[in-house]
Amino acid sequence: MGVIRVLHEKVISQIAAGEVIERPASIVRELIDNSLDAGSTRINVLIEKGGKGRIRVSDNGFGMVRDDLLLSIERHATSKISSVEELFSIRSLGFRGEALPSIGAVSRMEITSRPAKEISGNRLKISGGRVRSIDEVGCPPGTLVEVRDLFFNLPARRKFLKGDKTETDHIVDLFARVGLPYNRVHFRLDVEERTVINLAPCSGPGSRFPAVFGADVGSSMIETSLDLPGCSIQAWLGSPDFARSRADRILLYVNQRHVRDRLLMHAVMEGYGQRLMKGRYPQVVVFLDVDPSQLDVNVHPAKHEIRLQQGRTIHQAVIAAMQQGLGRNIHPVPDDIVAPFAASVHGGYPVQMAFEPPADYAEEEGRPGAGGAEQDFRILGQLRETYILFETPEGLSVMDQHAAHERVVYETLRNSYGSSGPEVQPFLIPQSLEFSLKDAAMIMEELDSLRALGFELEPFGGSTFLLRSVPSLFVNTNWEKFFAELVPVLGEGGPVDENLASDKSLTIMACHGAIRAGHHLSQQEMTNLVKQLFSTTLPTNCPHGRPTIRRFSVEELEKLFRRSL
Structure with missing residues (x-):
């Protein structure tokens, strides 16, 4: 049988x-x-x-x-x-x-x-x-x-x-x-x-962007379009400054059908090119309208996938549309979104965050930190308000000021959550924050976890929340952008213990609390930051794994200039 x-x-x-x-x-x-x-x-x-x-x-x-x-x-x-x-x-x-x-x-x-x-x-x-x-x-x-x-x-x-x-x-x-x-x-x-x-x-898709992306991103997206025989592209592009660590805000539509398509995703990323850091993804909406005869939607029962007959041509067209839109002035991030230098240097955590030398440091410049090996050093200057150059007995060191400060902030936060909890600073006037509908729903679920991290948020109707207090490190931050990045991480790991925040959460907080490239530092501030970095447990890397310092020994420099035989 x-x-x-x-x-x-x-x-x-x-x-x-x-x-x-x-x-x-x-x-x-x-x-x-x-x-x-x-x-x-x-x-x-x-x-x-x-x-x-x-x-x-x-x-x-x-x-x-x-x-x-x-x-x-x-x-x-x-x-x-x-x-x-x-x-x-x-x-x-x-x-x-x-x-x-x-x-x-x-x-x-x-x-x-x-x-x-x-x-x-x-x-x-x-x-x-x-x-x-x-x-x-x-x-x-x-x-x-x-x-x-x-x-x-x-x-x-x-x-x-x-x-x-x-x-x-x-x-x-x-x-x-x-x-x-x-x-x-x-x-x-x-x-x-x-x-x-x-x-x-509403009058058009753009009217709904603030509800999906949040007010800051949705209201600042740039519209671009490109018409070709048999194909038209209409796209709204978010500023690279609002890029995310996940690709879930790259929304692709073909003939009004939401799709997941690697070819179109690749075209979007190629269009942004070097405007994005590695591992960062833009917030974008792309509407592609093509002749149905050039499109196969019968690929998978769930209808998420498609095949484009003129895939190569459409790929290039999407790249061209992206670059056309990005070639114009994308809305700059407002000054009040990028935390001013004073917020990172002079607000909260009066010892380490203000670049004061750690308490166990002597006033001289020579003592090494707990995690570092630098003996004596002398600050040479700041390059493009991004890199700190300093001389050591071994040679020349170049330090990324943002990556270095991230490491300092991260360990300060970790130590505070591991002991008595973060120092909290209430606002005299609560700040009203407007989120996308998705982010608001996630924040509602994570209010207790956020409170354990030092953030007091109160629902205020719809997708609006009142921010009443924050860890004292965070004086002036783009809160909508910060919570949109932090809350999904909290949701992945479950509730946060009152005395122990997850590494991912602290990494995001450190990134937003650290000084950025483009901030001018005084000689004393650069000296104190170097000292603070080498008092951490892992001064060679930021919490994301990027290097904080590159060293060039005297021998390497002599080889570069052919001074050694």
């Missing part, structure tokens, strides 16, 4: 669902896509327990009659295409006819729908892929889909889902991204009956 057999239809459905439904956010995306394809101008989403408990998506779209409602849960039943040729002229977001059957196969689902011309609608109930009932009901025009108990019949899949907070974060992030190209549609997301995103119709 042979060993190959045809799978049962139930098994086939669950395998197909595994390709389409990765997590609750996948369901939200598929249902929103259906609502948009149905011509909806208002889409409301409610989630509970990160979408694992309940997902409800309602719209005011075309709606479905009874027969279409029954067909909608059949695999590969769709209103979008009817022939192979139409696969290459797709403008709709959905077309495979897999979303609703896949969702119904792994959950308990109800679909209530009514076309505007009908006086009543119908409600279809499905559980684990089986139709339980269909009844005539009174309901408003449009469609409402409610999904409960995701993966109730696949416990092995359910255990791979993350915690409620993580799954909620994925949905919040997806919801904000989906809303950008459809500026005429009203989107609302409720989490546990609390509205966290409310995007009213």
Whole structure:
């Protein structure tokens, strides 16, 4: 007897669902896509327990009659295409006819729908892929889909889902991204009956950038465009000064479909080129509109991936659009965002942060620190207000002032959290901070962790918070930018112990608390910074791993100038 057999239809459905439904956010995306394809101008989403408990998506779209409602849960039943040729002229977001059957196969689902011309609608109930009932009901025009108990019949899949907070974060992030190209549609997301995103119709995508990127970044993005035969590019570029350590704010859309595409990602990075430090990613929105015949969206069931027939040409076009936009004056970072020198040198931590010699130093310039090996040194000067040059008996040393101060600040912070906790400085007048919707949701979850680090934030409605106190090191900082970088790190590691902050958190804090390149230092300040660096446990590297000092021995210098035989 042979060993190959045809799978049962139930098994086939669950395998197909595994390709389409990765997590609750996948369901939200598929249902929103259906609502948009149905011509909806208002889409409301409610989630509970990160979408694992309940997902409800309602719209005011075309709606479905009874027969279409029954067909909608059949695999590969769709209103979008009817022939192979139409696969290459797709403008709709959905077309495979897999979303609703896949969702119904792994959950308990109800679909209530009514076309505007009908006086009543119908409600279809499905559980684990089986139709339980269909009844005539009174309901408003449009469609409402409610999904409960995701993966109730696949416990092995359910255990791979993350915690409620993580799954909620994925949905919040997806919801904000989906809303950008459809500026005429009203989107609302409720989490546990609390509205966290409310995007009213607006004049253009740019109006929604502050909600997605935060006020500072969103309001300062530069628009650029490029039109070619069969292809048009419209992009909004964030300043390199707002670059992030992750690429999650590079948003790419092809024919209004959000995609993850390596070719386009590479083009964006090439366009920014040397304006970005290694390991930093810009905040960018790119809308690419191409002839559907030049685009293959039938690559993966989740429809995240695409293939571009003229990939090389489009790659070069995106680079050109980036460089065209960046060639103009990108909005400079305001002076009050880049902390002035006085904030880093004269505010808080009166010993080390103000470049005063550590207490165990004698006044002479010669004593080595605990972690260093410098004996005597003499400051020669400051190069381009970035590097400190000093002479030692061994030769010439060149120190990166920002990297060096990062190391000093990092160890000062680490020591303070490891003992009595950070010295906190309250504001006389609390500062009002406006965050993106995603960042605000994350900050709300991490208020206790931030308080343990010395930051007192108070919700003030919507995505606004009042900052009441900070560690005394931080006198004048771009707070929105700082918290947007710090909070995701806190979320990765769980709550922060009151006496021990994670290395990642302290590294970010040290980076924002350290002086920057371009700050002029006096002779005494340079002397004190060198002394402080060599009193740390690892003076050779900053917390990110970059070198703080390069040494050139007398022998090396003599070889360079051919003075040695």
